[in-house]
Amino acid sequence: MTQAHHVVVEVNGVKREADVEPRLLLVHFLRENLGLTGSHIGCDTTSCGACTVLLDGKAVKSCTVLAVQADGRKVTTIEGLGADGKLDRVQEGFVAKHGLQCGFCTPGMVISAYALLQENPDPTEEEIKTAISGNICRCTGYESIIESVKHAAKAGRRRKAPSRPSRRRS
Template sequence: MEEVLRGLASKMHVEITVNEQKKEADVEPRLLLVHFLRENLSLTGTHIGCDTSNCGACTVLVNGKAVKSCTMFTVQASGKEVMTVEGLAKGGKLHPIQEGFWEKHGLQCGYCTPGMMMAGVALLQKNSNPTEEEIRRGISGNLCRCTGYVKIVEAIQYAAEKLREAQQQKVEVPAR
């Protein structure tokens, strides 16, 4: 009972920008970020896989860095920017990483896919032209039990190319 009271007594106010929208809530400090996203915000694209920081299904970006949202408390994300798989597509248009998974069949059951895509996005932000080995290292915190990873690597390579092309066009426009 004392435990319960202590938990209830200590709710804290958090303000978190999730997919560019400001969210506020009063939460228990023990509420994990993945539960906040899924249960408080109904953003169920972020999956809970192993729940032991191994599988990476719950990977989201916090201030641009890939983190396992089952291993971070919601209160730690207060004041920060979180991006989930729901934040990838803009105006009905798929993000290049989503397009890549679609075009290259980067998924079978799809359970690991949201985390895999977020890890892929984080990787491509740091390295716009990764080698196959760099991709494999980059997603080594994410487990897939269906594909054998070959198609996932291809999907990320596809996204890398699309993103580089988009970058190229941006650079070329002002020169005209």
């Protein structure tokens, strides 16, 4: 084992520290060291998006980030969405429109959709498709997922105040 590095990462609002090997992937850090198994590993080529998390608010594939690269930064995983035991509106959308079957791609899909709606609260269908085109689902044929994201966007517009200030669309 090569020399361990000390990392401090804020995960879902909580500061977490660990000594990790430099080669440790962020997704393994989250799953194995912290027990946050909601981020899934579906491939080894950054193709499937099941491991998608937010790193400083941006959607990234945590299989292609080293834990040491997350040092001093903020990570939000699927477990960190929603508050007070309630689902986030994106999660609610996926429940309302059954945007899933086997559930394996779901956490990554939800995070990608969440990131999209932060940037663009009122996406077109094409924009939704593009936003989730780095996430593979083998079960649904994507239609119910797209409907789920639309549902979440609509709920967000109804609520008017998004959970964080969103940037205007350029």
